[in-house]
Structure formats: C-alpha cells, structure tokens
Amino acid sequence: MKTTISQVHKYVDQEVKIGAWIANKRSSGKIAFLQLRDGTGFIQGVVVKEDVAEELFQTAKSITQESSVYVTGVVQKDERSPLGYELLVKGIEVLHQSVDYPITPKEHGTEFLMDHRHLWLRSRRQHAVMKIRNEIIRATYEFFNEQGFAKVDPPILTGSAPEGTTELFATKYFDEDAFLSQSGQLYMEASAMALGKVFSFGPTFRAEKSKTRRHLIEFWMIEPEMAFVEFEENLEVQEQYVSYIVQSVLKNCTIELKTLGRDTSKLENIKAPFPRISYDDAIKFLNEKGFDDIKWGDDFGAPHETAIAEHYEKPVFITKYPTSLKPFYMQPDAEREEVVLCADLIAPEGYGEIIGGSERIHDYDLLKQRIEEHKLPLESYQWYLDLRKYGSVPHSGFGLGLERTVAWISGVEHVRESIPFPRLLNRLYP
Numbered sequence: 001m002k003t004t005i006s007q008v009h010k011y012v013d014q015e016v017k018i019g020a021w022i023a024n025k026r027s028s029g030k031i032a033f034l035q036l037r038d039g040t041g042f043i044q045g046v047v048v049k050e051d052v053a054e055e056l057f058q059t060a061k062s063i064t065q066e067s068s069v070y071v072t073g074v075v076q077k078d079e080r081s082p083l084g085y086e087l088l089v090k091g092i093e094v095l096h097q098s099v100d101y102p103i104t105p106k107e108h109g110t111e112f113l114m115d116h117r118h119l120w121l122r123s124r125r126q127h128a129v130m131k132i133r134n135e136i137i138r139a140t141y142e143f144f145n146e147q148g149f150a151k152v153d154p155p156i157l158t159g160s161a162p163e164g165t166t167e168l169f170a171t172k173y174f175d176e177d178a179f180l181s182q183s184g185q186l187y188m189e190a191s192a193m194a195l196g197k198v199f200s201f202g203p204t205f206r207a208e209k210s211k212t213r214r215h216l217i218e219f220w221m222i223e224p225e226m227a228f229v230e231f232e233e234n235l236e237v238q239e240q241y242v243s244y245i246v247q248s249v250l251k252n253c254t255i256e257l258k259t260l261g262r263d264t265s266k267l268e269n270i271k272a273p274f275p276r277i278s279y280d281d282a283i284k285f286l287n288e289k290g291f292d293d294i295k296w297g298d299d300f301g302a303p304h305e306t307a308i309a310e311h312y313e314k315p316v317f318i319t320k321y322p323t324s325l326k327p328f329y330m331q332p333d334a335e336r337e338e339v340v341l342c343a344d345l346i347a348p349e350g351y352g353e354i355i356g357g358s359e360r361i362h363d364y365d366l367l368k369q370r371i372e373e374h375k376l377p378l379e380s381y382q383w384y385l386d387l388r389k390y391g392s393v394p395h396s397g398f399g400l401g402l403e404r405t406v407a408w409i410s411g412v413e414h415v416r417e418s419i420p421f422p423r424l425l426n427r428l429y430p
Contacts, residue, residue, distance in 0.1 A: 004038055005020070008043065009075075013074065013075065016074075016087075018038055020068070022036065022063055022067050023066075023122070025063065031047065034047065036071060041083060042083065043083055044081060045086070045088075060092060065104070065105075066122070068098075071091070073091070101119070102119065117420075126417065128259040128410070129256075131256045132249055132410050133402070136249060136405060140245060142248075143240075144199045148197055149198055152187075153200060154223075155187065157181070158180075160179075168206075180205040181202075183223065185225065185399065186329075189225050189387055192226060192397070197227070199223065200224075202220065202221065203221075204219060204221045205217065210425065212302065213414040214351070214415060216419065216422055216424065218419075220403065224397055224398060225395065231343075234397070235357075238317075238355055238400075239274045242355070246270040250264060250268065261411070262409075262410065262411040263411070270314055270315070274317055274345070276317040276343075277316060277317070282304075282308055291303075306350045309346045309351075317343040319343040320336075320342065323337070330361065331358065331360055341358055347404065353404070354404045354408065355399065355400045357397060358396065358397075359394065362393060363388065367384075403419050406418035
C-alpha cells in the first residue's frame, strides 16, 4: 500500500511503500537507522541486517543524505518516536543518489543557511515552521468563512498609497507611475461597501531600510474590512481571530511545536478577551518603568512595545494613538479630536505589533480634509472619496502580518524563518 508518513497510523502492522528522502542516517554493524522525510512528516526506518538481504543492508549503510528513495516496510508502533511509529524496512529503491549535500548535521552560519534557503527548508526545524504557517493560513480561511466574510483579492499594482509613498517600490505601468502595494486596505473598504464583511490575504511590500528581526521587505497580510462595524466591535473580531489561530495550531501542530521546543503553556493562555491599554496610559507606564526618553506624541519602538507586552500574559491592545502618528484615513475619537480610534495588537515575548487596525473615517468632508493635510494627490483618491459620497457607513478593519504571527506562535527568533524565501534588505537570493 503506497502512503505518506502522516498517514502511517492507518497501517499499523501492515506493509507500506513511501516515497521519501534520507534526512539523516546512522548505522552499527547489525542495524541501520534511516531518518526519512516525505514532506508530510518524519519517520525512522529501521533496517536489521539479519532480516534483510546483504545488498539491502549495504544500500542502507551507504546511502547519502538527501538521496531520494522508495522505501517498503512494516509500520510499527513506537512510543519513543515523536510520530508514535517507525518503519521496519524490507526494501529500498534508490531513485537518485545525492552527492555532497551542503547542509550537514553540524552548525552552519546564518548567511550560509540563507544562501541555501532552497535546501534549508528541508530541515526538521524549517519544516515545522512551514507547517505551522500553513495551519495559520488554513485556520484563517476557516475562521473568516465561518464568520460570513467573503474573500476578496485587491490589486498588487496600485496608482496610490494608503500610507504615503515614502516606503513604496515604484515601477512603470506602461506610461504611468505605479507602486507595489503596501496594503490592500483601501480596496478592501470598497469591497466591504459591496459585500459587507470581506478579507484579503496576499503579499505586501515595504521599502523600509530596516534590519530588525521583525522586518521583511515582502510579507503577507490578512486584511479584513467590515461595514457597519465600529471601533470596539473591531477589537472583538481581532481577539477572536487571534485566539482561533493560536488554538488551531495547538490542536493540529503538536509534533511541530514539540520539534521547535515551543513552550505551549504560553500559547494555551491565548484566549479572548485581550487586555487593553490606552496610548496615554502606555506613556505613563513607560515613564514609570524608566523610559524617560518617550513623551506624548512619540511613537513606540521595539523596546517600548516589549516592556508593555511583558506586563501581560496575552497579546495587548494599545488604543487611541495621537492623530499625528497614524495614517490619514483613521476616524478621530468624538470625545478627543487629537486621538484616533485605532489599536495596535502587541504580541507577548517580544514579537511586537502583529495587528494594526482602526475605525475608518466615513465623513466625506473630513476625509477630503485629511487627504489635503497629508499633501496627497486628490485625483488619485477620488474613487476612495466616492465611498463616502454614495451610502457611507461607519466601518472598520485591520491588518495582521502573517510572518510576525508565525514567528511568535512558533517561537522562532527572526521572521526570516517564518516565510519560505525571505526578502530582506540585503537579500534577493535565492
């Protein structure tokens, strides 16, 4: 029976055939242990010399790392294995013998591993991170589908920018200027006026010259937008969504979390509701903690966010930032014009902001005024203003950065490990 490693539990004490690669191996005089991987998981294949032909045992001893094979064997329960099973090997068909595989079972430097990212992905650790990323994506679609959202795909090439053009990649669109999208939000607002509740999932680009462990040049965003939803309701959707994906990973990625050595007790606590702290109170808190350099009107840096997050065991919302710090489209607080109805969701354990969201301005005159104040070209935003001209309603939305979320839930230190092929300030290869 041909199967995959993830499905061997269905065939205990039965003979199966698996297409796999040799992740690693070790052998003694009488037994060879093959670490097999097939993309769905890892399993140990055991070759006992006295139970197989001499030729097969020699093949098992001599086969090289990352050679591809068809392995035939009997599935056996094994409590010591992370998978719970091992394979008693009866046959090996070598498909391709790998020669001098560059990533050996020893320590390699980060730059070396990044240069060989196309191969590093095969490692047990990177496999685990990618499986967790996949589960977050799967759970994202499940959550929003269950909540009645429609998936909408905004354009990647745009003629205008939601947050100004200083950090955009410019390109030519025939004889016009165009930009790679830094957010699909404006288009999602238009979609929400047609479909009520929508979400997008796609790549975004920021030409920000940052080298921190939290930043990528190209990353993926989940951007929901909701008509007839105001500030507090928006926060509730965010905390429900984040709780949902964390619990889905805990349920469906047990082996992967164990492979990464993740302290799952910290994740088990991630359930709505999440704590909230206003920007005003956050400034006071930081000043009391010895951050004398920050005052009202300043934006938070990574040390500030981390200090606030360490005070809580769950992600924390920092709400109602000064208008001057935020993009032009955010709705002012009716009681305090100098702040806007927005929130950043800060992940625990130093992973920083994973969500930015707000209620959007729904008044035509105010939005036009904000566009002019930000010195943005009015003609480029005419279609966006139209949304406030024809049946405008209160509406809200947010954007979750997938890679920071993957890094946090996985417990990996740097976002470069949370995307298959990271684009960094100094890296466009491979």
